Amino acid sequence: MSAVDLVVTGIGVVSPWGCEPAKLRLDGEPATGAEESWFDLTAELGARGYKYVPSAARYLLAATRRALADAGPVLSGVPEARRGLALGTNSGIASVIDAMDETVTGSGADLLSPARAPYFSINTLAGRVAMEHGVKGWNLTLTSPRTAGMEALLAGDRAVRAGRSDLLLAGSAEAPLPVHTPGHDRSEAGAAVLVLEPHAAAVARGATGYGSCRTVAFFLPPSEAASPAAGRTVTAAVTRLLGEPSALPPVIRLVTDPSPVGTALAARLGQSGSRLDVVPAGAGTLQPVLHVAHGLARPGTVHLVVTASPDGACAMTLLRPHHLPDQKRDSV
Amino acid sequence: MTDTSNSTVVDLEQLRATIADVLELSLDELTDDARFVEDLGVDSLIGLELQITLEVQYGVRLTEADLRRATSLHSAHRLLTALLTETDLPAPERL
Structure with missing residues (x-):
């Protein structure tokens, strides 16, 4: 590992699948528990100041606080202008926009809630976190279907390597889709945030961390997902990630659906000789990132997380968790 | 302090609850002044x-x-009472 390679030194999760990264219950169907059963706003963020903050931003703020607390005093060593944030989300503000539309078409735009109005833009979820933690280097929100959370890891890694910041917060946040929206029954809720910093910086401050992760993203045209050309695309992506196409780890977790893209990718990966666990995807970007968080916090189960959307967006994240005894991980 | 709690136009305690909810305060914290x-x-x-x-x-x-x-609950109550009294008049220019 070179000094510029990023290591994950903090993980924060709030979700219906659990809030402890090493104990997430990710093997079953998408979790749909009522928010009250897994998210205590007052305990996570305090009794005041978040009434008008959308659910996804609340989750993201809480996960970020948990991740930074887990990482230790990393912010104090990084100037605000050297901090970056990358977020993936699909339905983070869907309900907010839906409610605004209802107000505008009903009682009129004059009655839009001024305190909620700033959240009309998808970028404001990450912006709210940036305000709270002084992230002034750069701030990016990605919205690719299903893959955006993992793409946030990729884009953030590139930004740090390009010299734009010395610290990366990256992850996913989602809130349920409106009830009348297709996909509502598979809605995701919650957030997962990773704190990443250059290996040399982590060593310098004595942080052990969880290990590293690397992501590649690629596209499989839905109408040609099973074609030889698509196969070459997958092989090229694996090669970019691992150096050679035959070096896939023994366990692969694929978060997807029975769409042509998901089916074709499962078939390709299934030929590798690795054990392939296919997990039903929800209607958002969160589950793949939760699998990344879980794989780092509880090493030995999954080393490659893959996701694919019906639209053709695909991403793979290779996990390289530390294997040395780690008091921090045990305490998670 | 002027006692406005007997106003029949605007119930002071109802107004206190409304404003406290908007401001994320307890009823006790939102004193009249x-x-x-x-x-x-x-x-x-x-x-x-x-x-x-x-x-x-x-x-x-x-x-x-x-x-x-309207800088306090008390003054907001007084303002709303005055406005609602006026809106009962034939010229509802404030509406």
Whole structure:
């Protein structure tokens, strides 16, 4: 590992699948528990100041606080202008926009809630976190279907390597889709945030961390997902990630659906000789990132997380968790 | 302090509950004379939220000048009472 390679030194999760990264219950169907059963706003963020903050931003703020607390005093060593944030989300503000539309078409735009109005833009979820933690280097929100959370890891890694910041917060946040929206029954809720910093910086401050992760993203045209050309695309992506196409780890977790893209990718990966666990995807970007968080916090189960959307967006994240005894991980 | 709690136009305790909810305060914290900005830390955005809420709940239109006068629960109550009294008149220029 070179000094510029990023290591994950903090993980924060709030979700219906659990809030402890090493104990997430990710093997079953998408979790749909009522928010009250897994998210205590007052305990996570305090009794005041978040009434008008959308659910996804609340989750993201809480996960970020948990991740930074887990990482230790990393912010104090990084100037605000050297901090970056990358977020993936699909339905983070869907309900907010839906409610605004209802107000505008009903009682009129004059009655839009001024305190909620700033959240009309998808970028404001990450912006709210940036305000709270002084992230002034750069701030990016990605919205690719299903893959955006993992793409946030990729884009953030590139930004740090390009010299734009010395610290990366990256992850996913989602809130349920409106009830009348297709996909509502598979809605995701919650957030997962990773704190990443250059290996040399982590060593310098004595942080052990969880290990590293690397992501590649690629596209499989839905109408040609099973074609030889698509196969070459997958092989090229694996090669970019691992150096050679035959070096896939023994366990692969694929978060997807029975769409042509998901089916074709499962078939390709299934030929590798690795054990392939296919997990039903929800209607958002969160589950793949939760699998990344879980794989780092509880090493030995999954080393490659893959996701694919019906639209053709695909991403793979290779996990390289530390294997040395780690008091921090045990305490998670 | 002027006692406005007997007003039949605007119930003071109902107004206290409404404003406390908007400002994320307990009823005890929202005393009659606590100043919204200086004592309770209300910023301009929440001030606008309060304006919209009061307009909807009481069916009035609040101007910037009105908001500058409504600096506490007590003064807001007095303002709303005056506005609602006026709106009962034939010329509803404030609506």
